[in-house]
Amino acid sequence: MTVARGVAPLLPLEVETVRPDPVAPQVWEEVELTDADQELRKELLDTWGDNPGLWGWLRSTSHLSIAKRYIITAFLFFGLGGLEAGLIRLQLSQPENSFIGPDRYNQIFTMHGTTMMFLFAVPVMVALALYLVPMMVGARDVAFPRLNAYGYWVYLIGGLFVYVQFLLNTAPDAGWFSYVPLAGPEFSPGKRVDTWAQLITFTEIAALVAATEIIVTVFKHRAPGMSLNRIPLYVWAMVVTSFMIIFAMPSVATGSQFLAADRLIDTHFFNHAEGGDSLLWQHLFWFFGHPEVYIIFVPGLGIISAIVPAFTRRPVFGYPVMVLALVTTGFMSFGLWVHHMFTTPIPQLGQSFFTAASTMIAIPTGVQIFCWIATIWAGRTRFATPMLFVIGFFVVFIIGGVTGVMVASVAFDQQAHDTYFVVAHLHYVLLGGAVFPLLAGVYYWFPKFTGRMLSERLGKWNFWLLIIGVNVAFFPMHILGLEGMTRRIYTYLPETGWGPLNAVSSAGAVIIVVGMVVFAINFFWSLRRGKTAGENPWGGETLEWATSSPPESYVFMYLPVVKSRAPLWSEGSERVVVGGLRSDVRDTLTTTLMDAEPDHRQSSPAPSIWPLMAAVATGVMFISAVFTPWGLVVGSVLLFFALFFWGWPDKADQAKRLAGESEATA
Amino acid sequence: MKRFRIAGDVSALPTYAFGNRNIHWWGTLMFMTIEGMTIAVCAAAYLYVRKNFEAWPPPPTPLPDLVIPTIAAVLMVLSIAMMTRVHVATRKMDLRGVQRWLVIMVIVGIVLVALRWFEFKALNTRWDSNAYGSTAWATVAFHSTLLLFEVVETAVFAALMLFGPREKKHFTDVEDDAVYWYFMAAIWVPLYVLVYVSPHFA
Numbered sequence: 089m090t091v092a093r094g095v096a097p098l099l100p101l102e103v104e105t106v107r108p109d110p111v112a113p114q115v116w117e118e119v120e121l122t123d124a125d126q127e128l129r130k131e132l133l134d135t136w137g138d139n140p141g142l143w144g145w146l147r148s149t150s151h152l153s154i155a156k157r158y159i160i161t162a163f164l165f166f167g168l169g170g171l172e173a174g175l176i177r178l179q180l181s182q183p184e185n186s187f188i189g190p191d192r193y194n195q196i197f198t199m200h201g202t203t204m205m206f207l208f209a210v211p212v213m214v215a216l217a218l219y220l221v222p223m224m225v226g227a228r229d230v231a232f233p234r235l236n237a238y239g240y241w242v243y244l245i246g247g248l249f250v251y252v253q254f255l256l257n258t259a260p261d262a263g264w265f266s267y268v269p270l271a272g273p274e275f276s277p278g279k280r281v282d283t284w285a286q287l288i289t290f291t292e293i294a295a296l297v298a299a300t301e302i303i304v305t306v307f308k309h310r311a312p313g314m315s316l317n318r319i320p321l322y323v324w325a326m327v328v329t330s331f332m333i334i335f336a337m338p339s340v341a342t343g344s345q346f347l348a349a350d351r352l353i354d355t356h357f358f359n360h361a362e363g364g365d366s367l368l369w370q371h372l373f374w375f376f377g378h379p380e381v382y383i384i385f386v387p388g389l390g391i392i393s394a395i396v397p398a399f400t401r402r403p404v405f406g407y408p409v410m411v412l413a414l415v416t417t418g419f420m421s422f423g424l425w426v427h428h429m430f431t432t433p434i435p436q437l438g439q440s441f442f443t444a445a446s447t448m449i450a451i452p453t454g455v456q457i458f459c460w461i462a463t464i465w466a467g468r469t470r471f472a473t474p475m476l477f478v479i480g481f482f483v484v485f486i487i488g489g490v491t492g493v494m495v496a497s498v499a500f501d502q503q504a505h506d507t508y509f510v511v512a513h514l515h516y517v518l519l520g521g522a523v524f525p526l527l528a529g530v531y532y533w534f535p536k537f538t539g540r541m542l543s544e545r546l547g548k549w550n551f552w553l554l555i556i557g558v559n560v561a562f563f564p565m566h567i568l569g570l571e572g573m574t575r576r577i578y579t580y581l582p583e584t585g586w587g588p589l590n591a592v593s594s595a596g597a598v599i600i601v602v603g604m605v606v607f608a609i610n611f612f613w614s615l616r617r618g619k620t621a622g623e624n625p626w627g628g629e630t631l632e633w634a635t636s637s638p639p640e641s642y643v644f645m646y647l648p649v650v651k652s653r654a655p656l657w658s659e660g661s662e663r664v665v666v667g668g669l670r671s672d673v674r675d676t677l678t679t680t681l682m683d684a685e686p687d688h689r690q691s692s693p694a695p696s697i698w699p700l701m702a703a704v705a706t707g708v709m710f711i712s713a714v715f716t717p718w719g720l721v722v723g724s725v726l727l728f729f730a731l732f733f734w735g736w737p738d739k740a741d742q743a744k745r746l747a748g749e750s751e752a753t754a
Numbered sequence: 755m756k757r758f759r760i761a762g763d764v765s766a767l768p769t770y771a772f773g774n775r776n777i778h779w780w781g782t783l784m785f786m787t788i789e790g791m792t793i794a795v796c797a798a799a800y801l802y803v804r805k806n807f808e809a810w811p812p813p814p815t816p817l818p819d820l821v822i823p824t825i826a827a828v829l830m831v832l833s834i835a836m837m838t839r840v841h842v843a844t845r846k847m848d849l850r851g852v853q854r855w856l857v858i859m860v861i862v863g864i865v866l867v868a869l870r871w872f873e874f875k876a877l878n879t880r881w882d883s884n885a886y887g888s889t890a891w892a893t894v895a896f897h898s899t900l901l902l903f904e905v906v907e908t909a910v911f912a913a914l915m916l917f918g919p920r921e922k923k924h925f926t927d928v929e930d931d932a933v934y935w936y937f938m939a940a941i942w943v944p945l946y947v948l949v950y951v952s953p954h955f956a
Contacts, residue, residue, distance in 0.1 A: 120755035231777045300784040308777045312762070334784060338791035346799065346892065355881050355888035357799065363806040363885035368799060649761055662757050668765030677764055678777060686764050688771045732910060737919050746921060752769045754849065754920040 110657040112401040116624050119663050121645075128645060131671040136228070136641035139695060147695040149233035150641055151218055154240050156537065158215030161240075162208050165247055169203035170604065172196050174597060177561070181594035183582040193578035194261035195280075199254055201264025202284065205380065206291040207247045209522055210333075213387040214298035216529060217326040219537070221302055223632040223639065224320050226311025226648045228676050229692045231304035234699045234734060239297030241703030246290025249711055253283045260284030263576065265373050266347065268358040268366045273351045282714040285348040289710050292341040295383075299330035299337075309676060310684040311631065312666055313650035320630045320653075321404060324411050325390025328418040329383050335422065336379035343372030353717055367432055374425035382421040384518060386414060388525035389456060392478055395532050396460055398628040399475040400467025403654050406459040413452035413459075420449045430501045439498045446496035450489060457482065472626075473547030477528030480555045481520055488516025491566070509569025515562045527554070527607070534611075535625045539637045540618030546610035553603030561596025564589040629654035634663065647677055650684075673745050694741050698734035705730045770923040772845060782930045786937045789900055793941055796896050797948055800889035810956035811879065811886050818890075818950045819876035826869040827946040830939045833862050837939075841932040844925040849915070852928055856912035859935070863905030870898050876950070890949050897938075897945055904938045907931055 121129070138148045148154065175196050179188045188196065222230050230236050253259055260280050262271040271281045306319065306327050319327075346357040347369065356362035358369050393410060397403050404410060426434060426442040460482075469475065491513040495501045504510055527550070534542045573586050580586050624633035633656055635643055646665035652658040666686065669675040674692035679685060709723020746753050773779055804810055811817060837859060843851030874894060879887035881895075911928050914920065 117756050119758060122757075125758070232781060235781075296788055300781060303784060304777050304780045307780060334787050335791055338788055339795050342792050342795040342799075342896075346888075349881075349888070349892075353882065355891075356883075356885045357803075357888050357892075359885070360806075362883075363803055363812065364888070365803055365806060365885070368802050371802070372795065372799070646758055646760065659756070662759040664759050664761045666762045666764050667760040668763035668767075670765075677767075678771070678775070681774070686762070686767060687775050688768045689764060690769060690777065728906065735910070736914070737921070739919050742919050742921060749769050752922045754847075754922045754924065 110652060110654050111403070112397075112627050112629065112654075112657050116622070116627050117661075118623050125645060128671055129640070132642040132645065133640060135671060135674060138641065143697075144695070146700055147697045149237045149693065149695050149699065151222055151230040151233060151236055152639060152641065152643070154233075154237050155215050155219035158218065158240050158243070159212060161244055161247065162212035162215055165203050165207040166212070168251070169200055169208055170601070172200035172203065174601060176200060177594040177597040179578060180580075180590050182591065183580055183584070183587045185579055188578065190578045191261070194576075195254065195257075195259040197576060198260045198263055198284070199250075202250070202260060202287065204518075205264055205384075206287065207243075207250075209384040209518065210291070210295050210380070211243055212526065213329070213384060213522070214295060214302070214326075214333075216391075216526075216533075217302055217329075217387065218298060220533065220632055221323055221326055222305050222309065223635065223643055224323050224630050225306055225309060225314060226631045226634075226644060226650065227305060227309035228643050228647075229309075229674065230301045231309060232301060233692050234696055235297055236301050238699035238703050239294045239301070241700050242290055242297070242706055243294035245703055245707040246287050246294070249290070249707070250283055250287045253279075258283055260287075265377060267373075268347065268350075268369045269360075271347060272358055272366075273354075276351075279714055282348055282351055285344040285351075286710045286714055288344040289341055290706075292337045292344075293706070295333050296337055299333035302326050302330040303334075307681050308678050310679050311648050311650050312677070312679060312684055312686050314655075314679075314684045316682055317408075318650055318653050318655075321393035321407070321410055321414075322390035322630070325386050325393065325414050328414045329386045329390075332379045332383050332386070332418050332421060336376045336383065339372050340376035343369060343376070346372070348713070352713070367429070370429050370432065371425070374428045375422075378425040378428065379421045381517065382417060385521040386417060388481070388522045389414065389417075389453075391525040391529040391532075392460060392481060393456075394628075394630065395474050395478055395528055396463050397467075397654070398532070398626040399470045399472060399478075400463050401627070402463065402467040403629065404459060405462040405466065407653060410456055410459055413455045416452040417449065420445060420452070424449060427496055427501070430498050431505045443496055443498055447493055450493055453489065457486070472531075473542070473544055473551060474528045474532040474626075476548065476551045477524050477531065480551060481524040481528065484516055484520030484524060484555065484558060486520075488513055488518075488520050492517060504569060506575050507569035508565040508573045508575065511575055512562045512565035512569060515558075515565075519558050519562075524554075527551075532626065533632075534614070534618075535621030536632055536637050536639070538615060538618070539621055540614055541621050541625060542614045542618060543610050546606055546613070550603055550606045550610060553599055553606060557596050557599030557601075557603050559596070561593050561600055564593045564596075568593075624656065629657045631655055670748075691745050694738070696734060698730055702727060702730035702734055770926050772926050772929055776926050776930070778927060778930050779933065782934050786934065790937075790941065792896060793893070793945065796889070796893040797945065800893055800948065803885040803889055804956075807886060811953050812884055815883065815886065816878045817953055818878055820950060820954070821876075822869060822872045823876050823946060823950040826866065826873055827943060827950075829862070829866060829869070830942045830946075833859070833866065834936050834939045836862060837932050837935045841929060844929040844932070847922065847925050849920075852925065853912070853915050856908060856915055856928070860905065860909045860912050863901075863908055866901060867898075867905055870894075870901060873950075893945055893949050897942060900938045900941075904931075904935055908935070 138144050138150055138153055175188060179185050179193060218230060218236065258279050260283055262276055262281055266281060266284055269275055306323055349355040350357050350359065356364040358364045358366050393404050423445040424442060426438055427446045430439060495504055495513060531542050531547055568586055568589050621637050623636050631648055634648055646667050649664040649666060669677060669689060675689055676692050678687050678690050680687050705723055705726035708726055709720055712719025712723060840852060840855040840859060843855060877890050879890065881888050881891035908931055911931050914924060
């Protein structure tokens with residue numbers, strides 16, 4: 089490793105590269121702290137810890153605290169979305185059921201889709217990454233801690249807003265993709281669709297913020313020695329996801345502003361009478377909406393790649409191929425959106441292109457699945473709960489993937505479009521591709537978050553109930569769809585003969601609920617009574633396991649130095665680190681993009697109330713805009729003040745930071 | 755038990771860096787990508803609805819005026835050249851130069867915002883007339899939020915560099931502000947051509 093540009097001779101670090109990739113050691117040993125280390129620890133805790141009390145809680149910018157709040161909030165919305173799913177299944181369990189009326193039903197299925205996509209799936213995936221990615225790349229903090237806090241608060245305000253509207257009978261009711269003209273001013277008067285449009289804006293801002301955090305943290309805050317070809321696969325997956333968010337989300341955010349404008353200030357983006365176009369909405373929505381599927385699913389792939397090595401005791405087979413497959417998936421996901429529109433008048437050439445692209449995207453995913461199989465084949469596999477969920481992912485996701493290849497064909501799609509076949513397909517893909525890996529991740533990383541293990545016994549119950557429930561609930565929907573049952577109907581006649589299969593499907597939903605209740609019991613029981621975990625209970629190879637469980641606020645006392653793709657498996661009897669970061673301010677190390685050579689030190693900002701205030705101003709801006717366009721003006725002025733105080737340097741902080749840094753004073 | 759081995763000491767590294775060594779440069783780049791995508795969506799919508807009209811702009815809508823938008827577009831391009839003066843001054847840590855040119859840029863920015871008001875009028879249509887009006891307004895309006903944001907940000911940096919509690923790191927922040935200005939001004943050129951010039955050749 090060479091000396092960073094024009095810098096004093098603190099380097100080179102004496103670090104050799106380890107080749108070939110190491111395999112897992114037999115026994116895991118933790119690092120013993122000396123007295124000097126203990127002293128440093130106290131100072132770091134003072135510097136990095138959250139301030140006490142509610143005021144401290146509101147001002148916190150610690151990525152650990154923010155990510156935990158984010159994950160808990162996302163799981164609460166998951167519960168609400170699940171409750172809505174339960175109500176839907178209850179209503180459909182028998183023909184001509186009068187449990188829920190059509191108007192309420194429209195709101196419930198719209199809220200189910202909207203909650204699961206916008207308030208659960210994307211947020212929980214980025215939130216997990218906001219906790220783990222900095223740790224996995226050996227950083228103390230995310231790149232922009234205040235922005236990170238802002239993103240969470242915006243998300244929370246958006247979610248609360250839409251649920252308050254639900255309680256006021258003003259929940260969106262035009263489906264999770266709010267197609268015009270149904271969602272336009274003519275057919276959806278009132279404020280329901282406006283609520284949806286603004287919720288989209290809130291959640292997209294939050295996702296874009298998180299994506300920026302992840303990319304810049306990975307690019308500039310990696311531990312010394314973690315060159316691009318040593319980045320853990322989970323981190324690669326999150327980088328690809330973040331780029332997809334950055335290119336996809338502006339499309340729907342702008343589209344939803346067009347929709348809101350059509351409804352509020354009489355623009356004509358989607359109004360055919362004045363030259364607008366309803367298909368424009370479909371393009372704008374699906375240009376986001378299809379990558380969205382991969383935004384949810386690629387993190388799942390990353391989680392699988394993080395878990396498989398720990399339970400097979402060897403690194404994932406074919407690292408370069410795995411990375412290329414992720415990047416390819418990211419690119420290709422932008423070339424498929426029109427396959428959601430095969431029943432609209434699009435040119436035949438377009439149909440052929442998008443069929444070919446939709447079929448082709450199975451290739452990179454297939455490559456990854458074969459690499460995992462090779463890893464499992466070559467390793468000594470241990471079927472603990474996280475690994476069971478990985479196997480569950482294979483089974484459920486592959487079924488969903490195969491039906492995906494089926495609906496990629498125009499001829500078949502025109503039959504299956506808007507039927508329960510598609511509902512079955514998308515639930516197999518999303519439950520298999522996202523929820524199974526996510527739960528695998530929860531079982532795997534729970535000890536890192538809490539210091540305790542989840543119960544293996546309950547975990548196995550959880551797994552078997554879920555995989556049986558998912559198949560019982562969703563497999564019959566394939567058949568119902570082929571028999572012609574369409575989506576979004578609140579009831580059906582007995583003569584259709586759909587009753588028995590719907591009853592089976594609803595029974596499956598009950599099994600899923602029981603499985604998730606077992607999960608909740610396991611969670612709360614283990615939080616108090618679970619077996620204590622050390623810093624690396626599974627013998628994992630990536631850097632998040634090189635710190636205590638749960639991590640202290642500063643995460644790493646000294647920044648680790650990375651000499652292989654499996655840093656913890658190659659460290660032997662000593663952990664190589666760099667020293668020299670300050671302990672009296674939140675000092676972080678910035679490294680170079682390609683080779684992660686130390687470049688400069690940079691101090692993370694102190695806690696601040698202004699990110700929360702900026703989020704509140706954003707809330708005022710978008711929520712009041714539902715009622716009057718002047719809301720935008722008032723909100724922007726408030727936002728200006730919040731951002732001003734957020735960014736303007738605090739003199740006391742500055743003096744502390746500049747003490748001893750004479751060359752930095754202007 | 756394992757021990758730590760300290761293999762290097764980073765305490766002598768600097769506490770700020772210019773260009774793509776700086777995380778804020780990357781943050782700005784991400785922000786520009788997001789805004790760029792948004793602008794692309796507005797332009798795509800403008801082009802997409804065009805097929806629904808036999809004449810563009812649809813009669814009786816008059817063509818957009820060219821005089822003020824052209825003056826503004828030329829000034830926009832010139833402003834990039836002026837902003838490079840700020841940029842160069844930051845790299846030299848020339849405080850006086852940064853202060854002087856930031857103030858000039860704030861004035862230029864205010865002029866651009868004022869011209870923008872007349873540029874909306876030069877569209878010769880309203881957002882609620884038809885889809886032509888809606889998409890043209892959306893494109894110009896969205897860019898106006900970038901312009902306004904950038905002028906306000908430049909004004910805040912001018913205040914910081916003139917009166918605020920300065921440190922050397924702020925030169926790198928001002929550099930990022932300049933980079934964002936380049937983006938904001940450069941992206942206006944294709945939008946100007948699309949919204950004001952292209953209807954004359956439709």
